[in-house]
Amino acid sequence: MSTLSSIPILDSVVSCRAWRNKAFDEKKSVGFVPTMGALHAGHLSLVRRSLAENDLTVVSIFVNPAQFAPHEDLRTYPRTLPQDLERLETQRVTVANVERTPSAVFLPAVPDMYPSGINQDVSLQKGAFVEITGYSHRMEGASRPTFFRGVATVVTKLFNIVQPTNAYFGQKDIQQALLLRRMCRDLFFAYPAADRVHIVPTERDPVDGLALSSRNVYLSADERPFAVALYRALQAAESAWIQGATKQECIAMALAVVEHSKTQAAAKGVDMKLDYIEINDSETFEILNDGEHKQSESLGKGPVILSGAVWMGKTRLIDNIVIGDHTSRV
Numbered sequence: 001m002s003t004l005s006s007i008p009i010l011d012s013v014v015s016c017r018a019w020r021n022k023a024f025d026e027k028k029s030v031g032f033v034p035t036m037g038a039l040h041a042g043h044l045s046l047v048r049r050s051l052a053e054n055d056l057t058v059v060s061i062f063v064n065p066a067q068f069a070p071h072e073d074l075r076t077y078p079r080t081l082p083q084d085l086e087r088l089e090t091q092r093v094t095v096a097n098v099e100r101t102p103s104a105v106f107l108p109a110v111p112d113m114y115p116s117g118i119n120q121d122v123s124l125q126k127g128a129f130v131e132i133t134g135y136s137h138r139m140e141g142a143s144r145p146t147f148f149r150g151v152a153t154v155v156t157k158l159f160n161i162v163q164p165t166n167a168y169f170g171q172k173d174i175q176q177a178l179l180l181r182r183m184c185r186d187l188f189f190a191y192p193a194a195d196r197v198h199i200v201p202t203e204r205d206p207v208d209g210l211a212l213s214s215r216n217v218y219l220s221a222d223e224r225p226f227a228v229a230l231y232r233a234l235q236a237a238e239s240a241w242i243q244g245a246t247k248q249e250c251i252a253m254a255l256a257v258v259e260h261s262k263t264q265a266a267a268k269g270v271d272m273k274l275d276y277i278e279i280n281d282s283e284t285f286e287i288l289n290d291g292e293h294k295q296s297e298s299l300g301k302g303p304v305i306l307s308g309a310v311w312m313g314k315t316r317l318i319d320n321i322v323i324g325d326h327t328s329r330v
């Protein structure tokens with residue numbers, strides 16, 4: 001155990017297991033917040049939720065090479081460990097007159113997490129990997145075909161090491177959270193059980209509503225004002241949906257908002273490119289048919305996900321709005 005901060009740092013799988021065994025002995029519940037660091041208020045809202053609901057809270061910081069395709073930004077991904085530790089130290093929640101603060105930070109090294117080694121090229125990978133098939137090819141999976149394999153694999157490892165009672169993920173990465181819930185259900189995880197995988201609402205910039213994201217630091221001052229166009233487009237589609245528009249009409253509304261911002265951005269020399277905007281079923285992630293609109297909820301079909309991704313120059317941002325109650329699922 002290292003002591004770079006007032007919060008104990010567990011810098012190996014062995015030390016994390018020992019920490020967890022002690023918590024088992026003491027019959028303490030453990031909340032877990034997996035992150036890749038560069039912590040912002042979105043991460044901290046997950047931490048506070050865990051503090052409120054568990055005796056102990058552990059946060060992992062691990063930039064997972066397996067979820068980055070070879071052409072993606074693994075090398076430049078923001079790494080801000082000293083600030084991350086400072087931010088975690090400020091988090092506290094009082095429960096029954098007892099103040100809770102984060103109990104430990106798990107900071108494993110890449111060789112510790114990948115004992116057989118790790119190559120970002122899937123065709124060269126060796127060892128055990130986890131795939132959630134049939135549900136990973138739409139939305140983010142369509143644009144990042146190896147992403148969920150990398151996420152499911154590292155989160156399986158993290159869950160096996162930390163063995164959390166509860167785990168917390170952000171709605172910003174809604175498909176990731178729902179797929180991980182499905183993984184826990186399909187593979188009979190006990191720590192956490194599928195219904196202990198919690199989805200926490202997206203924290204947004206208080207001024208314009210941009211979803212907080214570690215990658216926002218890549219945005220230049222010129223790009224930043226246009227980055228919220230995706231959220232505005234999703235909001236436009238949402239209100240059309242609520243008024244009973246067809247799926248195609250909702251998408252058309254959203255595309256018009258993006259087009260408008262794109263033209264304004266281009267006038268300022270900012271390059272903006274839409275990756276996708278879609279409306280998908282929250283269970284299967286299949287794209288909704290044009291005929292399926294808001295009546296799908298009253299027919300008992302449950303919530304739908306309005307989501308998208310946009311490139312602002314070299315930065316890829318995602319966002320979503322869930323229509324209906326996704327917390328009732330799984």
Ligand SMILES: Nc1ncnc2c1ncn2[C@@H]1O[C@H](COP(=O)(O)OP(=O)(O)OP(=O)(O)O)[C@@H](O)[C@H]1O
Nearest residue numbers: 035036037042169170172173202203212213214215
């Ligand atoms: N704005 C946010 N509100 C709530 N949770 C969030 C937000 N942003 C990220 N999270 C959640 O924090 C956890 C860790 O995410 P991660 O460390 O990848 O940060 P990130 O901001 O999503 O980074 P990136 O820019 O790489 O997508 C995930 O469960 C993610 O969904």
Ligand SMILES: CC(C)(CO)[C@@H](O)C(=O)[O-]
Nearest residue numbers: 034035036064151154173
């Ligand atoms: C869940 C996660 C920590 C796995 O590396 C990552 O995908 C993230 O931060 O969202």
Ligand code: BAL
Nearest residue numbers: 036067068147173176
């Ligand atoms: N929050 C998702 C992590 C990633 O984009 O790699």
